Amino acid sequence: MRTPPQRGRRQGRTTSRELILGSARKLFAEHGYAATSLREIAREAGVDPAMVHHWFTGKEELFNACVELPADPAQVLGGVSETAAEVRGEALLRAILVLWDSAAQPALLALLRSAAGSRAQGALIRQVLVKRVLVRALAGLPGSQTELDRRGALVASQMIGLMVSRYLLRVEPLASAGHDELVALIGPTLQHYLTGPLPGMP
């Protein structure tokens, strides 16, 4: 094991760690979590497999690094949490679309694929979704925890479905629609789920 080249990393040069992360994002997105091995990632990155183990304790830590790096929910949704309740649906959708149409897309696709890949991964992603994403989308909205849980789950159902349809299955015209068009079509649904009257709720 060699000492990590800390200085190079700090200065932003492309290090073996970044090469590995780039390759891992690509392969996880293309083939899914289960079907991608550390050996293949090393080969894609052009580094020795020992280098992967030098930087990451295993595939899960490497995957987490892939997911976490480009998409910290606190950053992506920080502004959303502070928007007024009556425009929260549009703000949430725009923030998520900007994220998905950024360089983070391969890592997010890998996240989706891994969530579908096994019950264990699905449970992991559900935790991220509920504890880190929905909490921020619902921040400051009125209602009991039961009501907010229901609103959050409904929002998740429409958002996940849009992401799967647009980016994974590429169903048209959603796949090639612009952000404004999607906000006009789907924003009202999200707003209804966030703050509209729901059956069985006071």
Next chain:
Amino acid sequence: MRTPPQRGRRQGRTTSRELILGSARKLFAEHGYAATSLREIAREAGVDPAMVHHWFTGKEELFNACVELPADPAQVLGGVSETAAEVRGEALLRAILVLWDSAAQPALLALLRSAAGSRAQGALIRQVLVKRVLVRALAGLPGSQTELDRRGALVASQMIGLMVSRYLLRVEPLASAGHDELVALIGPTLQHYLTGPLPGMP
């Protein structure tokens, strides 16, 4: 290769083919399409691997048989196509929920997992979705093809998201909600997408 036991099949006895299909549904649902081998399916079914090749030309044909058997869109959605436009959203949702909460659920989960597993499988599933499912959900509704394509994609986005949230990620309270509750919460969204006023449409 032995001659297929046609007589036994016709009479509905559990044949090696049905054992193989049952095992394949279970393993595809648990591990996904890519991670399941014909050899593992044979082992799970308690048959020789040659028997799998005797009944099916390969994994794809076996998978198709798993998917097609319990969920022929013509049967599941035949009644939906004939419902009045103003109740089509509820009818569609109820038909899909009845299907998913039937013995077909493992095969449908396998379908979702396989759609997420690779771009090729995703494209295959998109074909099934657009050409065989949405066409029936939209049958007889007014509007240009462009408009119906848009409505269909919106319906797909909410339906897929509900299926992923409820059955794959198991997000509560959607995972344990009854059909009436889901129809009350999400039916209006589907109805809006099917027949409501959409921006940019006359």
